Amino acid sequence: MLDTLDPADPAFARDPYPYYARLRTTGPAARVALANGTDAWLVTGYRQAREVLADPRFSNVPPHAAGRPKPDSPARRARGCLARHMLNTDAPDHTRLRRLTTAAFTPRRVDALRPRIEQLTAELVTDVADRLTRWGAADLVDAFAFPLPVLVIGEVLGVPTADRADLRTWTYQVGSPADALPAGSVDRAWTSLHAYFTSLIAEKRRTPGDDLFSALVHDEAEGGLDDGELLAMAFLLLFAGYETTMNLIASASLLLLTHPEELAAARQGGPARWAAVAEEALRHASPLEGTTWRRTTEEVDLGDGVVLPADASVLVVLAAANRDPGVFPEPDAFRPGRYAASGERAAPHAAFGHGPHFCLGSRLARLEAEVALPMLFGADSRIPALALAADPAGLPYRPGLLVRGPRRLPVVRAGSAG
Numbered sequence: 010m011l012d013t014l015d016p017a018d019p020a021f022a023r024d025p026y027p028y029y030a031r032l033r034t035t036g037p038a039a040r041v042a043l044a045n046g047t048d049a050w051l052v053t054g055y056r057q058a059r060e061v062l063a064d065p066r067f068s069n070v071p072p073h074a075a076g077r078p079k080p081d082s083p084a085r086r087a088r089g090c091l092a093r094h095m096l097n098t099d100a101p102d103h104t105r106l107r108r109l110t111t112a113a114f115t116p117r118r119v120d121a122l123r124p125r126i127e128q129l130t131a132e133l134v135t136d137v138a139d140r141l142t143r144w145g146a147a148d149l150v151d152a153f154a155f156p157l158p159v160l161v162i163g164e165v166l167g168v169p170t171a172d173r174a175d176l177r178t179w180t181y182q183v184g185s186p187a188d189a190l191p192a193g194s195v196d197r198a199w200t201s202l203h204a205y206f207t208s209l210i211a212e213k214r215r216t217p218g219d220d221l222f223s224a225l226v227h228d229e230a231e232g233g234l235d236d237g238e239l240l241a242m243a244f245l246l247l248f249a250g251y252e253t254t255m256n257l258i259a260s261a262s263l264l265l266l267t268h269p270e271e272l273a274a275a276r277q278g279g280p281a282r283w284a285a286v287a288e289e290a291l292r293h294a295s296p297l298e299g300t301t302w303r304r305t306t307e308e309v310d311l312g313d314g315v316v317l318p319a320d321a322s323v324l325v326v327l328a329a330a331n332r333d334p335g336v337f338p339e340p341d342a343f344r345p346g347r348y349a350a351s352g353e354r355a356a357p358h359a360a361f362g363h364g365p366h367f368c369l370g371s372r373l374a375r376l377e378a379e380v381a382l383p384m385l386f387g388a389d390s391r392i393p394a395l396a397l398a399a400d401p402a403g404l405p406y407r408p409g410l411l412v413r414g415p416r417r418l419p420v421v422r423a424g425s426a427g
């Protein structure tokens with residue numbers, strides 16, 4: 010009988026690791042029944058995860074893309090635009106989109122964002138400090154980990170400062186469960202984002218800025234991206250870039266708050282040690298729990314007796330691969346030392362994926378974490394000491410297999426806890 014998995018189970022969302030560890034004992038990939046009545050292969054072994062992500066016999070094109078029904082409402086049309094993005098494509102379409110996008114996402118352009126990221130972070134740290142003064146407590150997800158990546162994507166897309174608050178509100182709304190907000194708000198937010206990005210593209214065509222998105226709009230190589238592709242790209246950059254980075258910052262914050270010895274080592278160790286904290290948080294917390302779904306285009310023998318049939322749904326579980334005990338000793342321990350320059354030279358984690366779809370924003374995500382963590386938790390922070398004001402085992406996590414991170418992170422000034 011197949012193992013059944015209910016990704017909506019809050020206990021699984023909070024701590025899926027025992028489940029993945031158990032599944033791995035049955036083999037590096039296993040077929041499971043999902044609570045929605047479908048079944049899928051979950052890849053939990055590190056080596057096999059990387060193999061699958063680099064193997065063209067696994068397709069990223071959603072099976073229903075060909076015969077998708079006509080969108081029948083503005084909100085569904087907006088969602089439909091997002092679905093055209095490059096993570097949903099295979100070579101050669103993907104190769105063309107990726108080449109054009111990589112040409113705009115140069116390391117130089119990403120690194121040039123550092124002063125703005127520092128400025129935005131400083132403003133958010135001040136906001137956290139104000140909340141602590143006013144209310145005695147603050148939620149680090151709401152006040153810090155969520156707004157920072159959204160504001161940074163605003164920089165990437167060249168969204169004028171006056172429109173940033175709208176971008177933040179719509180992003181928050183489209184990311185919320187439909188029943189958590191007044192009826193219709195989620196749909197209205199989708200429609201607003203769609204209309205906003207449409208006019209942003211028109212504006213960038215008329216008056217390019219020095220932002221990264223303007224470079225994409227004006228890249229004429231290979232005919233450039235058409236307006237539909239640009240719209241999908243704007244949505245993809247927003248969604249691929251904000252919740253993942255939010256989870257990285259929130260999870261790294263939680264790990265530092267619950268590992269005071271590692272926080273002390275980071276405070277003494279300088280930028281290289283903060284970078285090691287970010288790297289180990291990426292491995293340990295896997296902000297993207299699983300990649301996007303793949304489908305086998307033919308039968309694939311993964312070795313170790315695992316043969317995937319043709320047309321199977323496959324999910325590479327990065328969270329499981331990153332804790333494969335055959336690759337990472339003491340996989341459940343948070344030990345930034347494994348990524349320190351003088352450390353153990355741990356294997357690269359798989360948090361940004363692997364192969365042709367390897368995360369395009371990895372440099373930006375690392376930069377954000379390497380700026381945000383020391384500015385909030387470092388010895389020079391304007392909030393010298395923070396303490397978690399909740400039982401870490403009781404924090405809520407978003408259900409599902411795609412993204413993973415705490416939804417709330419209540420903190421107080423150390424000394425005022427309890």
Ligand code: HEM
Nearest residue numbers: 095096249250253254257300301361362366368369370374
């Ligand atoms: C901690 C933060 C992040 C994590 C953990 C992460 C992780 C990933 C992973 C695992 C993939 C591959 C998914 C797959 O193969 O199905 C991916 C793809 C992608 N990511 Fe990220 N990401 C992060 C931040 C960002 C940011 C900040 C951006 C951009 C602003 C971004 C843009 C993208 C894009 C465009 C792709 C698609 C690449 C392609 O299809 O070729 N990501 N990301």
